[in-house]
Amino acid sequence: MSDTTATIDVQSNPLLVAWETPHQTPPFDAIQPEHFLPAFERAFADHAAEINAISHDPAEPDFANTITALERSGKLLSKVAAVFYDLVSANSNPAILEIDKDVSLRMARHWNPIMMNAVLFGRIARLHDNRKSLALTAEEQRLLERTYTRFRRAGAGLDDEAKAQMAEINEKLAQLGTTFSHHVLGDEQDWFLELGEDDRAGLSDSYVAAAKAAADERGMPGKAIVTLSRSSVEPFLQSSARRDLREKVFKAFTARGDNGNANDNNTVIGEILKLREEAAKIMGFANFASYRLEDSMAKTPEAVRGLLERVWKPARAKALADRDALQALIAEEGGNFQLEAWDWRYYAEKLRQAKANFDDAAIKPYLALDNMIAAAFDCATRLFGITFSERKDIPVWHPDVRVWEITDAQGRHKALFYGDYFARSSKRSGAWMTSLRDQQKLDGDTAPLIINVCNFAKGADGQPSLLSPDDARTLFHEFGHGLHGILSNVTYPSLSGTSVFTDFVELPSQLYEHWQERPEVLQTFARHYQTGEPLPQDLLERFLAARRFNQGFATVEFVSSALIDLEFHTQPAAASQDVRAFEKAELDKIGMPREIALRHRPTQFGHIFSGDHYAAGYYSYMWSEVMDADAFGAFEEAGNIFDPAVAKRLHDNVYSSGGSVDPEAAYVAFRGREPEPDALLRRRGLLDVPKAA
Incomplete structure (x- = not known):
């Protein structure tokens, strides 16, 4: 890019000028899609120059000229990317989505040479090797450790051939993750179910009002529609008296990304799994799950599987007992059909009304x-x-x-x-x-x-x-x-x-x-x-x-998804051959009740395939729930859910400390001990449930 072009961009591009807005907030009213690529180009160039200056600093590496300098680098890139990805996720349009395809590849090509920069990693490694003699604060020690780990796990210590392989893999994965999320969004945008007057039996006035608002948003004034947003689907499945429509909505919802159309994600998943496995092997790990979990609290796939199986057994037993109760309710009403997945929420709500004298419509x-x-x-x-x-x-x-x-x-x-x-x-x-x-x-x-x-x-x-x-x-x-x-x-x-x-x-x-x-x-x-x-x-x-009603169902649909995630990333060869067949085989293996669907079927499982943040990590919600169920007990024991002393410990050790403290140490500092695992089962009402058949 010429200096003249850069000058013009700075003068006319709201992403490249100082934001004269309250608290220097992004001027969304001035930002247009065409502003992003020039802004990213400038940001990439600025960041590359900053990294080059750090790598080639003639001075001996120290914390200030290496680690602190890294922390100061890339400010423009962070600024532009934050605005862009907010729009991609929360307010996209065809132009933004097209740019996203380009930017995902450019982002990978920008970060690969940085994270695999041998000279830069050499400076970081020297500091890490000598960390005990550097007189660092606790936060500085933590930052040095995390910086070293981040570069090591990105492949900075590999030979040139392996680095080239990793760079190619990262580029492909970036494109595939973007494609996956675009496919799911495409299926969600393409489908709706119009609700005529005869199609609204069982639906609350508030649901119908929301369905009309959804139709207005899609340019269909005067209509009412079900969309494939979870907030539209789940209450419909819970309250619609039309079994045929429940089936139609359920099947559309669970088929996102799996319709054999231009938005199909089966091949995308296979490619992602193969590439992740290849990257893990290059890094010296048995599989991607082992690589991913090394840098976590859980540490190993075995630890994750142990937690999930411990929860799975009582949850499945509870769900099977609930299934029998729901089937009995169908029979009592004169229904001559077998309970299906699109029936569960509807009859569970009826059973809850009968047993607990409560339904969601009453409290909404x-x-x-x-x-x-x-x-x-x-x-x-x-x-x-x-x-x-x-x-x-x-x-x-x-x-x-x-x-x-x-x-x-x-x-x-x-x-x-x-x-x-x-x-x-x-x-x-x-x-x-x-x-x-x-x-x-x-x-x-x-x-x-x-x-x-x-x-x-x-x-x-x-x-x-x-x-x-x-x-x-x-x-x-x-x-x-x-x-x-x-x-x-x-x-x-x-x-x-x-x-x-x-x-x-x-x-x-x-x-x-x-x-x-x-x-x-x-x-x-x-x-x-x-x-x-x-x-x-x-x-x-x-x-x-x-509150504890239907917890067997809720736990089964989550844990099964977490187990599938783990198996995808420990058995990628089998999974990538035929995603549907692998999904079925794994669910059969764990005894998944046929009347309950995965919370996230693979082809729409954005947590693990739109990017890798939760890949082999969907279990994290349950791992954290062990802590959160135990942590709230500190307030209950104090006799005040707003107890000032407990709240201060929570603030200081959890909410305000970010990543500056090891998480296990942070939790113990707050609670005074390690979490008590049975708190999770107790919270979900899964202690002392009957054994599964």
Whole structure:
């Protein structure tokens, strides 16, 4: 790129100029798709020059000129990439998705020579070898260790031939991961089920309103539709009295990426698995799972399998007992058919109404989105002393996005929090937390810009969005991740917020879910969206009593997905030959009840195939749940779910420490001991269940 071109780009490209916005936030209203490739080109060039300067520094390597310099490098790339990937996931369009294909390959080609730079790794390794004599702070020691590990695991110590192989593999994997996610989004965008008046039996008014809002969003005013967003599918399966439509929706949902069309992911999965296995072998590991888990709390596939099997056995036994009860209910109603996967949620809800005298439809009017946001914020205020005020002057990527400023107990600016809550066709499914800027103190205090993205059904005609209990839990879960970024208090960017082991990163999020279901919280914030009346005491008690209902099903659909993930990455040769056949064989092997589907079938399993962050790591949610179930006990033992002393330990050792402390040490510092594993089974009501047939 010529100097003239660069000058023009800087002057006209909002991604390449200083942001004259409140708190230097991205000017989304000015950013267009055509701005990204020139911005990435400049960012790649700047970063490469910074890395070259570090690698060829004639001075002896020390912490400042090598590790700290690395931390300061790539600021423009981080800035541009954060904005770009937010749009790819939360508000894409054909132009953005086309650019994504290009950028994923360019990103791999940029990072490969950096992470395999022998001269740079030599400097890092020398510091690592001499680390005990460097007089480093605890955080600096942790950063040096993590930097050395990151480069070593990327292949920086390999010979030139192996490095070239790894670089080629990384490029292919980057393209395949992008293709996988685009395929799933494509199937989700292409499918909907229109609901005529005769198709709405059993559906609540709030569901129909949300279905109308979904139709409006797709340019079908006056219609009502089911989409393939989980927040649309699961309540439909739970409440629709039309068995034929339940079957149609269920099959479309579970077939995403597996339809033999242009969006089919079976071949993509096979290629990903082969390449990951090849990379693991180059790195000296038996398989990708062993490679992946070396740098985790679990350490080995055997440890993961041990946890999952320990949970699987009682969960399966509970699910089979529930299955028999559901089949008996069908018979009682005169149904002459066998329970199928598209029937489970419907009849489980009927059974829950009969046994626990509770159904989700009764409580949804009390779980308005705004009230649950207020509840999540209030819990954070009471635990950590931070306060929230909505800002209307911050540019956003979609009109539905809301922004809050967060201040600390002394009234100082702490962070901005973006909430993007509603489903739309331009957004990938699921819920996630990410950031536009991470907290760090390397060059003055940098306040974070934290994002939560969800896919809740939007209320129609100005009505509020009403959440199911699962939706409300998801909101608290993602805000728990958000707090991990908001409360981060570290010096170095690489250790900020959620930069921790995957099987520790879910602790702050899953732990935060506990507050959502507490009577102290619900009594204050669960209010009827029309009357403002608080949640009636008897309904609250029935809700709390019903929480453990259907836990066999919920645990089976999760653990089976985690086991499949593990087997994919320990048996890639078999899995890549025929993904469907392998899936069936593995489910048969563990005795998967035929009436329960995987929470994520392989062809739509974005956690493990859209990228590798959770590959061989989906178990992490359960590993973290062992800790979160045990951790909340600290508040229960204190007799106050907002106990100041416990909250301070939680803040200091978990939420604010980021990756600056070893996670096992962080947990013990908070709890005073290691987690007690049975807390998970107790929480899910899976202790002392009957043995499976």
